[in-house]
Amino acid sequence: MTSFKALIINNINNEVIAETQLIELKDLPEGELTIQVAYSSVNYKDALACTANGNIVQSYPFIPGIDLAGVVVDSRHEQFEPGDEVIVTGYGLGVSHFGGFSEYARVPAEWALKLPQGLSLKEAMILGTAGFTAALSVLELQQNGIRPEDGPVLVTGAAGGVGSIAAAIAAKLGYEVVASTGKQDMHGYLLGLGVKRILSREELAAGSKRALDKQLWAGAIDCVGGQTLSSIMPKIKYGGVVAASGLTGGSELAMTVFPFIIRGVRLIGIDSVMAGLDKREKIWKLLAGAYKPLMLEDLYEEISMEQVSERVGIILKGQSRGRTLVKL
Known part of the structure; x- marks a missing residue:
């Protein structure tokens, strides 16, 4: 793998332009974990990140996406190894640190949580x-x-x-x-x-x-x-x-x-951004068990990375329903 796709946003003359581009691993920010992203999702904060006056992103070019779930392909942290399935949400992901709208991501290890038993990577991002x-x-x-x-x-x-x-x-x-x-x-x-x-x-x-x-x-x-x-x-x-x-x-x-x-x-x-690891583990175990919605398959629509820009507009107009899953 020499290059991969990512959704890059740029601010040109106070207009945010989003384009799918090919980038390389060296273009990703520092972090102990490199993850092959399976799924992300589109949230209201992601929609704001793709607008000029959304007050989310401070520097460009940038990769948005405050959620991701995928498989570790490289680890420089003792608690993770290649092959581990992980969830990353919150902290600076998709805000100050390149996010989940990318086929690969690199993040600090303390942001990642191992996928709990009872959830697939897809289900984790339907929830997100x-x-x-x-x-x-x-x-x-x-x-x-x-x-x-x-x-x-x-x-x-x-x-x-x-x-x-x-x-x-x-x-x-x-x-x-x-x-x-x-x-x-x-x-x-x-x-x-x-x-x-x-x-x-x-x-x-x-x-x-x-x-x-x-x-x-x-x-x-x-x-x-x-x-x-x-x-x-x-x-x-x-x-x-x-x-x-x-x-x-x-x-x-x-x-x-x-x-x-x-x-x-x-x-x-309720703050989901800076919640501590203990709370995150507790909540995701609940989501994999007692809290797992019975009608999970009815809660989402799946799109591709190329469709994110269109979906952002729908969300900002208040016309979306449930969750939007992005398959990477």
């Missing part, structure tokens, strides 16, 4: 950062005492990657999942994942200006942020938990402190 984030969110609800018998759990942005997987995991665990989405054509898809009821954005926003509203949900997984998160906080039951991971609806939060000091509601932030 979105699945990891969703599982973190569900685990926070469980660890903070929210049980299926406590009442419905709301998932916002439920047609997206994180929302879809969160809804599927929660439904599998026995929670009554209420999904919020602005996409009417996704209702059948969500019901197929185990969702019991679907709310429109208008229904979700009703009464949103009240400091406290009728107590509807034992917990919530918010993948949207902004006004959506502000709207749901007054409707969480006493002692409820909200796990927040998204900002597609905005980064501002306009609300009162009353849900916290009168109802004891807890708002927990």
Whole structure:
């Protein structure tokens, strides 16, 4: 192997141009592990990386892709050897360090996790950062005492990657999942994942200006942020938990402190980028076992590296569904 394909982005006159090019191993950044990439996935952060004002990539040319799964072909670290199947997500991958939209990648060994038993490389990337984030969110609800018998759990942005997987995991665990989405054509898809009821954005926003509203949900997984998160906080039951991971609806939060000091509601932030190795191992074992969605094959669409640019536009327009798998 003398050369291989990678998706290279360049910023030319404040316009990001993405092209599939041939590069060599010497073009990759430093790292203890060289990996032949089997699969990656397209996330919202990847879409932002491919735009001039996305504020993700700081230097060009660059290879995006915040997820990858593949096989180690060269290792300079004692914990890994050629042939090991590994997952890499988060840290600087696809942000400050060349990412997964490449047939080969080189990364620091501390970023890699051996593929747990119960998952294939393909399944790991159907899940990817979105699945990891969703599982973190569900685990926070469980660890903070929210049980299926406590009442419905709301998932916002439920047609997206994180929302879809969160809804599927929660439904599998026995929670009554209420999904919020602005996409009417996704209702059948969500019901197929185990969702019991679907709310429109208008229904979700009703009464949103009240400091406290009728107590509807034992917990919530918010993948949207902004006004959506502000709207749901007054409707969480006493002692409820909200796990927040998204900002597609905005980064501002306009609300009162009353849900916290009168109802004891807890708002927990979910970070998938810098989570430690122990937490990563725990979450990926759950995703390979108890959290593995029953309808995993319904959660994704597979594309090639050459189709990434087109898919980025669809994601930025809010027209995507579930997960986009990139076969390398």
